[in-house]
Amino acid sequence: MAAVLQKFLKDSGLYVFTTRDFMSRVRGGHNFTLIRFGAEQVLSHSDILDGIIAFDEDSLVLHSKSLKPDGFILCDSQWKDKDQRIIPLDLLGIAKELGNARTIGSIATGVILKLFDLEPVHIEDTLRKYIKKQYLEENRNALLRGYGLVGKRYSLPAGEPGERIIISGNQALAFGAIAGGIRFYSAYPMSPSTTILEYLSSKATEADIVVEQAEDEIAAINMAIGAAFAGAPAMTGTSGGGFCLKVEALGLSGMAEIPLVVADIQRPGPATGLPTRTEQSDLKFVISASHGEFPRLVIALRSHRDAFYQTARAFYLARKYQIPVIILSDQYLADSYASIEPYELDGVQPAQELEAxxxxxxxxxxxxxxxxxxxxxxxxxxxxxxxxxxxxxxxxxxxxxxxxxxxxxxxxxxxxxxxxxxxLQEPEFVGEDTYETLFLGWGSTYGPITEAVNRLNRETSGKYAALLFGDIYPLPEKLLKEKAPRAKRIINIEQNATGQLAELIREKTGIVCDDSLLKYDGRQMSSDEIISYTRKGVKL
Amino acid sequence: MSNFSTHQTAWCPGCGNFQILDSLKTALEELGKDPYEVLMVAGIGQAAKLPQYISANFFCGLHGRSLPAAVAAKMANEKLTVIVDTGDGDSYGEGGNHFIHNIRRNVDITHFVHDNQIYGLTKGQASPTSMEGMVTDVQVNGNANTPLNPVLLAIACGAGFVARAFSGRKEHLVSVMKEAIEYKGYAIVDILQPCVSFNKLNTFAYYNQRVYELGEGYDPYNKIAAMEKSMEFGEKIPIGILYKEDKADYHQKNPVLKAGVPLIDIERSPDVLKNIMQDFF
Structure with a gap:
């Protein structure tokens, strides 16, 4: 349902950002999707909800405390007495009447579109993308039925016109690899990296890539190295635990000078950790992984744009310098979807033969x-x-x-x-040119930090800015050394327990952060949390 | 001097490795291989140094990891004749998992294992194929583990070409090597090879007394008979092609490679990126 709804929202000219929260099991448990949309670019999720669509009682109970006082809850009328904000509709009854209880999602989609006064456009085309042929008709009917069940409730500012794409972090990374010239991908399935393996498999024939599911992570990286030695631009992908197994071969790529791209889609560790959740705790590990000394480049992906362009660039640089290039992403970015401007394909420089x-x-x-x-x-x-x-x-x-x-x-x-x-690319600077507080961040906290800076500058009398690192090792120092001395207070904001970026910065530049905002519960911090911490000095 | 000759080795005088190197050069010469299209792959160990001593492309990677690198190189460029030439520790110990799974993958490469039933480079510890009771500096009370039977394991895992040879029978070894290289698919030859420095049990005399060549009457296409023959390792040790089966190799089953154009030579359509981006609108 989320995929269908986010597509309708995007096609209405709105920007969308969708994150998934699910448990490490095949079926059941409490899983949910957060969809945020608006007329301006949405960079991250929010913990404060305008509406809840609940298909079970758990969703209702667990999330109603995050709902705004004037928010709405869309759920089956059987729970209508649970909360005053419920819009009671006989969703299940209608779905059954339509012949399939599972059309309940399409009914809800219709309701949401109407509540926000959005015209459902290209219904058939959209549904066809996500729903099997035999269920198309009943879902179309369900959507229209839902649209007729309620009246308009909100009116959003009109979206910016323009064709946008909607893409997940891992899809963008994989697409970037194709743009970078990938010919060989090998991996052992591991959350949250597996969707790269799946995506590249689905494109193997179209893009002429050999995609191999290896017997273990050690085989996966040694295969990628063998393919690269024989002339095929190659990548292997995994999460932190799998990266641990690849470490010896990472050194082989350094020693034998074989171009290699390794994607580490981080999740909370150590060991098995929280398999389906997010963290940025592999930084200090991957910059020093493998014994001995050899050059490497580590690029942290900040956004869905970065995921494409930087992965393509990783292939180019791996080939140019004959080194391993490590891409650091995480579950939050990997599994979230964003609507963004289409990628400019002409400017991408793939891995190429150099004059020899x-x-x-x-x-x-x-x-x-x-x-x-x-x-x-x-x-x-x-x-x-x-x-x-x-x-x-x-x-x-x-x-x-x-x-x-x-x-x-x-x-x-x-x-x-x-x-x-x-x-090296210097970190992105956001915020006021003159600032008192400077945030330092890297990777996927780019969205929450950028939003927090913009909102703090708009809503408070303080002046805020941030430096957000993409290229992270070797550490680009120029802009940091220029900006840090001009701040009264430097705060590193990281999704780990020890402040790994702050440690790296101190080691390389002597610059010391005054405060740290760290989160390591497996859930991505939101701009709301950063604002609350900054204003009140407390964590949410 | 052979087309495939190169520089001085780091092997002990009298080592079975010399005979294997010599046989391999002869086999490649007799098959008329172009040295520039041969890729030798090894891991680490005394046997794994062989690629350094033969005029060809070589990739000497990590201990135990020669097979993944080799099969991927073949996937990238099927025009290469890819030969993994390495030891029993590399192939069956550290690399055991890759051994099993690359049999299943069936990429068209050849795997020559110098099986001296001992760890040479680390100076004489038990290997996966060491005989029970072998005393070493580590196995001070004698090796307590059952030796691995690599040829039986290979047949059980579904290998399409499984052979055993002895470094001391050059002519026979060369003929087995040639057939293995020519086989379309993964071919393994377990080569019995005395280690003159550390293995005092499995000597040249030991093997000379025991090995016998599988005769004309032996049918390598009979799997059950081949498994039985593979288990013969005592007073008598059969050498030759134990098992053979014609089956589709990796390239024939891979949708990108089955057309027969090497991966690195396939021209990607210029519209691929544009077409893929369409999926995301």
Missing amino acids: VVEEGTYLRYRITEDGISPLLVPGKTKNFVTSDSDEHDERGWITESAEVRNQMMEKRLRKLIKLKEE
């Missing part, structure tokens, strides 16, 4: 170069031998124990960081 002009017989896979980047050829495509080794090796790729060669090779690999650091 090599005369026959003189090829050195690990040639010592000034920028540390050696010529990378594809085995079988050249009359040269392409050789890789996880042992320390000489320029030919042969095992060596020479102290001199070891030093040369270590320095060559680390030299790649010099050029890489020059093309």
Whole structure:
């Protein structure tokens, strides 16, 4: 029902943001979807509800305390005495009358559209996207029936016209991988990364990708490395627990200088943690994962736009520097949907062959170069031998124990960081140019923090700004060093228990945060929580 | 000097690895393979150094992880002749899970296991195929574990080409290697190989007394008979192709690869991105 409703809302010209909250089980438990929509871009969810659609008593009881005093509850009339705000409708009776109790969702969709005075457009086209053919007719009837059950109640400002897409974080990441030139994806199913595996499988034939479900995470990453060695841009995806298993091979990608993209869709840890919930606690882990020292890039995804563009960029940079690039997302972003402007496809630069002009017989896979980047050829495509080794090796790729060669090779690999650091993207700055309070955040808290800054500046006399990191390791320091000294108070806002970004910033720059707003209960913080904390100094 | 020759090795004098290396070069020569289209893959161990000693492309990855890298390289470019050449610890110990599941995957690669029934590079501990009772610095009271039977396991998992060979019988080894490389699908050859430094039980003399070649009368297409033959490992040890079955390989079953164009050569339609974005409107 949520998918259908969010599509209707988007097609009405409104912006939509939808998050899913579900339990780690196949059926049952209390699962719900939060839909937020409006005439302006919606960046995150809200904990304060205008309306509840409840199909069971639990939903009614659990969420009514978050409902505004003038909010509404749409539910079956059997519970009409539970709350004064209920709009009692015989939903179940009507659904049964229509021949299928499961059309109750479509009836509710019709009711919601009418309450908000929205015309249901392209009904058939929309329903066809989500509902099986044999149930189309009854759902169409249910929707129209629902539309006729109530009167208009709210009038929203007209939405901005314009065609938008609606996409989930993991879909955007996977689509970005395709734009980046992915040819090989291997993974072992693990929430909340599995929808990447599913999505790429569904596009394998259309986009010519080999998608392989591996026997374990170790196989998945070693496969991706093998495919990349043979010339296919490759990615492996997982969540924190699976990333733990991939760690040795991450070092192989660094040592053998094989381009690789690894997506870590974070969930609360340690160990199995809270499998279906959200957290940002893998930062310090992935920046130092694997023994030994080698260059890597870590990019945190902040939004549905980032998920596409930054994943494509990850492929380009992995190939350019022949390094592992780690994408950090999380359950909140992965499973949430947002309506956004369509991606500009022409500007995306995919992973590409770099000029490697090599005369026959003189090829050195690990040639010592000034920028540390050696010529990378594809085995079988050249009359040269392409050789890789996880042992320390000489320029030919042969095992060596020479102290001199070891030093040369270590320095060559680390030299790649010099050029890489020059093309790091600085964090996004939001808020007032002159500010007293500066928030620091990274990844998916981008939405809640941006909204909080905008609202605080509008609703209070204080002045607020934020720096929101996407590229996070190596840490881009320029803007941070410029902005931090101008704040009276610096607060890091993170979805973890120890303030990992704050620690990284202190380690790299000496800048110390004055306060921390940290959340680690598996539920994404909202702008409401940030505002409440900022104004009252207390957590919600 | 062979097309496939390269530099000095790090092996002990008298090691069975030399015979395997020599046989592999001969097999590749006799099959007329272009060294530039051969990819040797290994993990870590003394046997796993072999790719360094042969003129071909090579990928020496992590201990136990040669199979995932090898099958994926083949998926990326089926024109490569992909040969995994590594030891029993790499293949059956650290890499045991990949061994089982890559049999099921049936990618067209060849897997040569130098089975010396001991860990060489780490200086003489029991391997998954060590005999019961073998005394080592770790197994001080004798190896208590039942040895793994790799050929029986491979047949049970559904492998389409399973063979056993002995490094001391070069001519036979070369012929088995050639058939394994030519087989369309995953082919495993467990090569019995004495370790002169650490394995004092399974010596050249031990194998010379026991091995016998499977004769003309043996039918490798009979699975039950092959399983029975695989269990013969004592006074007599059969060598040769134990089991063979013609079956569809990974590429034939994969919708992207079945047309026969290497993945890295497939031209992606320029409209793909535009078409995919349409799904999200």
